[in-house]
Amino acid sequence: MSRTQQRGQVLVLIALAFVGLAAFVGLAVDAGILFSSLGHLRRATDAAALAAANQFREGRSVSQIEASATEFITLNALNPATADVFICDIINTPPDASIHDPNLCPGPGEFDRKFVRVEASMPVNFAFLPLVGWRSLTITAESTSEAASIDLVLVVDTSSSMAFDLCTDGKDQDDDDGDGIEGSAGDVVDDCPGFPTPQVGATSDADVALCILNRTMRETGTCSRADGCPEIDDCQPFEDVRDAAAGLIARTYFPYDRMSIIEFSDAGHVRIDLATGTDASSVASALGTLDVRPDPGSPQCNPGPTGNPAGCTSTNTSDGLLLAGSQFGASTREEAVWIVILLSDGSANAARTTTSPPMWVCPGGPHPLPTWVQPYCRDPLFNASGTGTYGFDPEDAARAAALFVGCPDGTTGPLPPGCSLPGQAAVVFTIGLGDLMIHNQSCDTSAYGVGGCQEDQGERLLRWIAGVGDDGRPASASDCDSAASGTDCGNYYFSPTGSGLMRVFEAIASRIFTRITH
Numbered sequence: 001m002s003r004t005q006q007r008g009q010v011l012v013l014i015a016l017a018f019v020g021l022a023a024f025v026g027l028a029v030d031a032g033i034l035f036s037s038l039g040h041l042r043r044a045t046d047a048a049a050l051a052a053a054n055q056f057r058e059g060r061s062v063s064q065i066e067a068s069a070t071e072f073i074t075l076n077a078l079n080p081a082t083a084d085v086f087i088c089d090i091i092n093t094p095p096d097a098s099i100h101d102p103n104l105c106p107g108p109g110e111f112d113r114k115f116v117r118v119e120a121s122m123p124v125n126f127a128f129l130p131l132v133g134w135r136s137l138t139i140t141a142e143s144t145s146e147a148a149s150i151d152l153v154l155v156v157d158t159s160s161s162m163a164f165d166l167c168t169d170g171k172d173q174d175d176d177d178g179d180g181i182e183g184s185a186g187d188v189v190d191d192c193p194g195f196p197t198p199q200v201g202a203t204s205d206a207d208v209a210l211c212i213l214n215r216t217m218r219e220t221g222t223c224s225r226a227d228g229c230p231e232i233d234d235c236q237p238f239e240d241v242r243d244a245a246a247g248l249i250a251r252t253y254f255p256y257d258r259m260s261i262i263e264f265s266d267a268g269h270v271r272i273d274l275a276t277g278t279d280a281s282s283v284a285s286a287l288g289t290l291d292v293r294p295d296p297g298s299p300q301c302n303p304g305p306t307g308n309p310a311g312c313t314s315t316n317t318s319d320g321l322l323l324a325g326s327q328f329g330a331s332t333r334e335e336a337v338w339i340v341i342l343l344s345d346g347s348a349n350a351a352r353t354t355t356s357p358p359m360w361v362c363p364g365g366p367h368p369l370p371t372w373v374q375p376y377c378r379d380p381l382f383n384a385s386g387t388g389t390y391g392f393d394p395e396d397a398a399r400a401a402a403l404f405v406g407c408p409d410g411t412t413g414p415l416p417p418g419c420s421l422p423g424q425a426a427v428v429f430t431i432g433l434g435d436l437m438i439h440n441q442s443c444d445t446s447a448y449g450v451g452g453c454q455e456d457q458g459e460r461l462l463r464w465i466a467g468v469g470d471d472g473r474p475a476s477a478s479d480c481d482s483a484a485s486g487t488d489c490g491n492y493y494f495s496p497t498g499s500g501l502m503r504v505f506e507a508i509a510s511r512i513f514t515r516i517t518h
Helices: 003-057 062-075 160-166 205-212 215-220 238-251 280-288 317-330 394-406 457-471 498-517
Strands: 082-086 114-125 136-147 150-157 258-264 268-272 337-344 427-433 492-495
Touching: 003 062, 003 082, 003 114, 003 136, 062 082, 062 114, 150 238, 150 317, 160 238, 238 280, 238 498, 258 280, 258 317, 268 280, 268 317, 317 337, 317 394, 337 457, 337 498, 394 427, 394 457, 427 457, 427 498, 457 492, 492 498
Parallel strands: 150 258, 150 337, 337 427, 427 492
Antiparallel strands: 082 114, 114 136, 258 268
16 A cells, blocks of 8 residues: 555544544533533522512512513523413412412411422523534423511500590591581581590580490491581591501412401400411401490599509500410411511500409509509509519510510520510511600609609600510610601601501511511
8 A cells, every 4th residue: 555545544534533523522512501501591590489489479460470580581691581480379260270380289287388480491502513403402490489478467556545636736537517628617626535434325526536436336326416427537547557457468468478467455355366367358357347445444443533543544565465476376387477566556554464363464653552643554664674663564564575476486596685485586566656655745743753754655665675576685786776756767667647657567568578588
């Protein structure tokens, strides 16, 4: 064989070797493109699942959730990738097969949870494999995310002072004469409610104001006056409270979220519990049963100037908080975020012992003890560190109840300073309503002396409770420590009027959603 022929064979082998080498290089490059694209798609799907869960948290439609997921995939520079969203469809009967994933549904005895599965796919175009007829490959990735469910307990003060807007600057709140102007010359001036027993067939404004507080008498029409029966809107700012709470119900995603409503005046009452509050209509119906309650005054108790006021006071904040905290133990969902919202317009002045039978907590005041002087049944100074000057009072009871609601449960480590016993580890928001929270000047100065009462005792208590419910550390510094009176701070919100409660409830709802996102 000639040398020339040998050289030709080598060239052929080298050419074949280059073809094989190019094939291996192309395969390696295309494999890199494939795995890089798959990793990129997986990361985008994870982000899309989180975004979808945030949308699912607020009750968005599946189409809106899919739009949010696709947007996040597009923002990760993956286009034309598509996203499909799957949930446990408990709304349609039978479930919509295009969105229903039975694997996301709860098992027997389990609660509904906010699971969202995002499945995304996209084509990957190859660089070298098209030479052998393989141009692209469609890849798929999926990710499942969960938005925290909410167990929310709304605790509402229904004491008689929640009708404090029955008189405002001496003018009635309603348009009694029908001229379209509230508080005009032809409108009737309502007196604010006091202690007399509501009278059947009442005609005076003072009696009518009390009749408004009695649901039965109002509905049967036995409470009337010359210019007609009082409207339900007379009971302000309580009707604003109801309207704002209805807005909160609208923001709640039933049945994944649950809601309980508790009222308190001289005692606390559960209007709907967490186990039952799984749909908007039931919770709204319970909200509709709330009404401002008359003071438990005469004839139930009429202590006089030197008698015992135990049982005559009407703001049992302790009962409201204890019932709220007990909701989480009665119907426990460990995966849910536990939230308590407490709304009141004044300081705690009523409480009962846990003995059987329960006894009213009403410590003594100046001699003779106890006396019917302001502040009724409570120590004249707010003292967050323990019992007051004259013994255990309703404010002390409210603080103890706040610790039960907000302190850690002790399962994650030692209890922080200030928490002597494990609590429910719930997040607590408080709302102070009206001027009495910050400017209560009803102290009996002849008994306690000038300066013997703090006019912002109500706000001090709610701010302290909010501080416990913010981080579960009652002894730690609070955002409210340096905040001006009558301002929002930390988990505490203030509204001087009922009309401002919409803003407050919306702010709290947004805070709740932000908290569970992070």
